[in-house]
Amino acid sequence: MSLERTLLKNKFKILDMVEPQARVLDLGCGNGELLKLLKEKKNIKGYGVEIDENHIIECVSNNISVIQGNLDKGLHDYGDHSFDYCLLIQTLQVVYKPKIIIQEMLRVGRKAIISFPNFAYWKNRTRLFFWGRMPVNKEFPYSWFDTPNIHMLTIEDFREFCHQNGIIILEEFYINSMKIFNNSFSPTGLFLIKKD
Amino acid sequence: MDQSVGVVKTQSFEFAKAPDFLPLDSGEKLSPVTLAYETYGNLNAKKSNAILICHALSGDAHVAGKHSADDEKTGWWDMMIGPGKAFDTNRYFVICSNVIGGCKGSTGPGSIRSQTGKPYALEFPVITVRDMVRAQKTLIDSLNIEKLLTVVGGSLGGMQVLQWAVSFPERLVSLIPIATTHRLSAQGIALNEVQRQAILHDPDWNKGKYTKETLTGLSIARMIGHISYLSDEAMHHKFGRELRNKEKFGYDFSTDFEVESYLHHQGIAFTKRFDANSYLYMTKAMDYFDLAGQYGSLKEAFRQSKIKYLVISFSSDWLFPPYQSLEVVQALKINNHDVSYCEIKSAYGHDAFLVEREQLTRLIHGFLKSLESYVA
Numbered sequence: 001m002s003l004e005r006t007l008l009k010n011k012f013k014i015l016d017m018v019e020p021q022a023r024v025l026d027l028g029c030g031n032g033e034l035l036k037l038l039k040e041k042k043n044i045k046g047y048g049v050e051i052d053e054n055h056i057i058e059c060v061s062n063n064i065s066v067i068q069g070n071l072d073k074g075l076h077d078y079g080d081h082s083f084d085y086c087l088l089i090q091t092l093q094v095v096y097k098p099k100i101i102i103q104e105m106l107r108v109g110r111k112a113i114i115s116f117p118n119f120a121y122w123k124n125r126t127r128l129f130f131w132g133r134m135p136v137n138k139e140f141p142y143s144w145f146d147t148p149n150i151h152m153l154t155i156e157d158f159r160e161f162c163h164q165n166g167i168i169i170l171e172e173f174y175i176n177s178m179k180i181f182n183n184s185f186s187p188t189g190l191f192l193i194k195k196d
Numbered sequence: 197m198d199q200s201v202g203v204v205k206t207q208s209f210e211f212a213k214a215p216d217f218l219p220l221d222s223g224e225k226l227s228p229v230t231l232a233y234e235t236y237g238n239l240n241a242k243k244s245n246a247i248l249i250c251h252a253l254s255g256d257a258h259v260a261g262k263h264s265a266d267d268e269k270t271g272w273w274d275m276m277i278g279p280g281k282a283f284d285t286n287r288y289f290v291i292c293s294n295v296i297g298g299c300k301g302s303t304g305p306g307s308i309r310s311q312t313g314k315p316y317a318l319e320f321p322v323i324t325v326r327d328m329v330r331a332q333k334t335l336i337d338s339l340n341i342e343k344l345l346t347v348v349g350g351s352l353g354g355m356q357v358l359q360w361a362v363s364f365p366e367r368l369v370s371l372i373p374i375a376t377t378h379r380l381s382a383q384g385i386a387l388n389e390v391q392r393q394a395i396l397h398d399p400d401w402n403k404g405k406y407t408k409e410t411l412t413g414l415s416i417a418r419m420i421g422h423i424s425y426l427s428d429e430a431m432h433h434k435f436g437r438e439l440r441n442k443e444k445f446g447y448d449f450s451t452d453f454e455v456e457s458y459l460h461h462q463g464i465a466f467t468k469r470f471d472a473n474s475y476l477y478m479t480k481a482m483d484y485f486d487l488a489g490q491y492g493s494l495k496e497a498f499r500q501s502k503i504k505y506l507v508i509s510f511s512s513d514w515l516f517p518p519y520q521s522l523e524v525v526q527a528l529k530i531n532n533h534d535v536s537y538c539e540i541k542s543a544y545g546h547d548a549f550l551v552e553r554e555q556l557t558r559l560i561h562g563f564l565k566s567l568e569s570y571v572a
Contacts (some may be wrong), residue, residue, distance in 0.1 A: 053555065056538045060506065061562030067525060067537045077526050 003138040003187070006175045007090070010115050010190050011037065013173045014087070017113055017192050018042050022084035025109060027071055027101070028091035031055050032064030039064075047083075072096040078108040085109050090188075092116040093149040099165075106167065106195045115190040120154035120183045139187050155182055155189040166196040199279040200270065201236045201261035206301055208232055209293075209335050218296075218331060221484075224321035228310075231335050232257045232301025233293035236277060237285035239341070244571050246341045247283055248332065249273065249292040250349030250356035253421070253478050254470060256300035259292040260285075275553045282557040287571070288345065288564075293335055295328040295356070297478055299471035302331075305404070306471045317404035317473055325352070325485045329359040336367065345567060348372035348560070350549035351516065352478065355485045358524065361501040362487060369570050370504040372560060375513050375549045377520035378494055378527075379486035384515060387424050388479040391417035395472050404473050414472040415463030422462050427512040427545030431455060494527035501528075505535040506563045508556070510548035536563070 011034060018024060020042045026035050029048030032055075038044045048066040050056050059066035069077075072095060086109030088101065093116050095101050105112040117139040118124075124135035134144045142149065153161075155174070162169050170193060174186035182189075209231045212218040217227035234257045239246060249259050251272065260277035262270055277283045283290050294302040297320070305320035336344065344367060347360045354376020361371050380388075395401055398413025426434075435455035439445075442452070451457050491497035505528055509521035518539045528535040540555045542548040549556070 053538060053541060056536070057555070057558045057562060060536050060538070060559055061565055063566035065534050065536050067529070067535070068539050077522075077529065079530070 006187050009175055010089075010173070010188060013190055014038075014089070014113055014115075015041055017171060018044060018085055020044070023047075023082070024085045024087060025049065025078070025083040026087040026089070027075075027105070028088065028094075029055075029059065029064070029066060032059035032062045032066060034087070034089065035059075035064045036062050071101060074100065075104040075108050080107055081110050083109040084111065086112045088112065088114045090115055090117065093151050093153065095151070098151050098153075099161075102161075102167070103165075106193070111170065111192060111194045113190070113192050114158075115188055116153060116158070117149075118155050118183070118186055118189050119152040120156065121187045122184050123187075125184070155186065158189055158191065162191075162193060167193050168196050169193055200274065201278045201285050203265055203267075204234050204236065204258070204261040204263065204271075206232050206234050206257055206263075208301065209338055211334050211338070218327070218334070220321055220327045221324040222322050226296065226303065226321060226323075226327075229296060229303045229331060229334075230301070230307070231293045231296070231303075231331055233291060233335060234258055234260075234271075235292075236260055236290040237288050239289040239339070240571070242571075243341050244343070244345060245287060246289045246291060246336075246339070246344050248336065248344050248347045248360075249277070249283075249290060250332070250347060250353035250360075251292065251295065252349070252351035252353045253475075253482070254418075254466070255294075255353065256298065257292050257294040257302075258300070260290070273550070275550075276556065276560070282560040282564075283348075291336075291339070293332055295478070296331045297323040297328065297474060297481060299474035304471065305473035305477055320473070320477065322484075323477060323481055325355045325359050325481050326363060326490075328481065329356050329363055332356070332360075333364055333367070342367070344368055345571060346370045346372055346564070348374065349376075350374040351376055351546065352482050354516075355482065358487060359485075361503065361505075362491065362497050365501040365503055368501075368503045370506070370563070370567055372506045372508065372563065373521070373524065374508045374556075375510055375516050375521075375546055377485075377516045378497070378524050379488060379520075380482050381517075381520070385483045387420065387515070388483055391420050392476055392479055394420065395476060398472075401472055406472065410464060410467040411472050414467045414470065414475060415460075417463075417472075417475060418466040418470075419459040419463040422459060424515045425545055425547040427514065427543060429512060429543040430545050430547075433543070434458075494523065495530050498527050498531050498533065501531070502533055504567070505533060506559065507535060507537045508549075508559065509537075509539045510542045510544065510546070510552070511539055512543050513546045513548060515546040 024044045024046045035046035049069045086105035127135045173190040174182040176186040212229040217225035258271045260271040260274045294300040354373040357373040394416040395413040400408045438454040440457040487497040488494040509518035525537045544551045
């Protein structure tokens with residue numbers, strides 16, 4: 001399955017996870033596409049946080065409220081449970097302190113939705129196992145020396161992290177037609193979580 | 197294709213004629229009051245396409261176009277206003293007025309007092325940003341505009357924009373404060389004070405009753421101001437250490453460097469177009485501006501101001517640094533107001549709002565597009 005289709009399937013699942021009329025904060029919202037969809041389909045009240053000036057300009061044209069900000073500086077500006085959902089889509093692996101961001105998301109949002117590329121996906125394993133090389137593919141299109149992905153993780157790593165940090169996994173979603181061995185066969189992990 | 201609004205004419209609006217008056221924050225009363233203003237484009241039948249532009253310290257009502265066909269200079273924000281530009285005059289009705297206390301046609305210290313037949317000079321009452329906005333609102337009333345689609349401005353103009361949010365939120369659909377602050381910092385006050393001292397200590401200024409055309413004090417004030425509008429990087433790129441019309445140092449106190457020559461030129465040119473007394477009053481209005489101080493807290497100040505905001509700052513602006521815009525954004529967010537914020541990366545310092553045409557245009561164009569449902 002192509003990366004585009006994978007992300008599209010994830011997107012529809014997110015649409016499914018979010019309750020109508022919810023308040024949603026999308027961290028690293030890009031051009032605001034997901035928030036726009038959630039606004040149209042679920043009538044949510046959405047805000048985005050984005051670091052890139054050009055993405056912000058696109059958000060503003062898309063009628064998406066967006067604040068320029070750096071996730072690595074934390075979410076101090078946001079009050080406890082000021083949102084129903086905090087979203088972090090395909091961004092966890094690029095933040096400087098993933099643990100702090102996840103904790104902050106669960107402080108600011110009643111629930112959090114997180115998706116990330118799964119480093120244990122079989123294609124990544126194969127390249128590392130047989131050729132002894134870091135994976136470079138559609139999910140990880142960068143060489144080791146210029147990748148923004150500084151915290152690689154696997155689906156099992158994330159589940160273990162939740163377990164150790166008192167985080168409840170409410171829903172998990174994989175792109176895996178075999179329905180078993182998700183950690184090996186799903187290119188991404190998508191989780192709906194909340195604080196215990 | 198971008199075009200100019202063409203030849204425009206400044207108009208005058210007179211109000212608060214005795215026994216009526218404009219009440220001022222100082223407790224004084226101003227009467228009569230004249231506001232110089234210009235308009236571009238046409239007000240639609242719904243009166244839903246009006247945009248007010250607020251000018252900065254040295255600006256005026258002439259924001260776009262030319263005053264005559266052979267005019268060499270265009271209005272101060274011509275890059276943003278005109279057919280096909282960010283504030284598209286084919287779609288929007290754009291208004292800009294000179295603030296009270298100014299010297300470009302509105303009532304200010306240079307205006308002739310009817311009682312004495314002489315200019316007010318220092319007998320002009322001290323005015324605040326809130327007073328400026330109160331006068332602007334009277335003009336908007338006279339144009340029968342119930343709601344402004346947006347109010348936009350940079351620097352002191354941005355202070356007026358924020359004051360509009362707090363004073364008359366029911367008259368607004370949206371606001372665009374640019375490169376501004378909810379209160380002037382100690383650094384800002386300090387720079388204003390040095391500029392005022394330069395004027396106050398000029399013997400030719402004659403306690404405000406000056407007759408000389410070029411005042412050295414005002415020229416020095418403008419030179420200081422200019423430094424604060426630029427950035428280290430912008431100055432380095434523009435001037436570096438280039439020498440002015442010479443190969444080596446003069447070993448005297450004549451002009452050696454390009455940057456000196458530039459400042460001298462800016463300072464002297466300014467004295468020919470600006471009233472030194474107005475400069476004192478306008479900088480004082482900036483110093484006094486403090487929304488949190490006025491209303492207890494910034495959160496409280498914006499509590500009732502449920503409108504849409506686009507807040508813009510510039511990365512190299514050290515006179516109105518981005519963190520001050522973020523404080524405004526934070527207060528709006530706490531009140532659950534609809535706010536977007538962008539810090540435009542720019543090397544031009546505070547002046548960036550007069551320079552960064554492309555990013556400003558893209559942002560503002562997109563923002564106005566999102567208000568289309570109100571306009572139509």
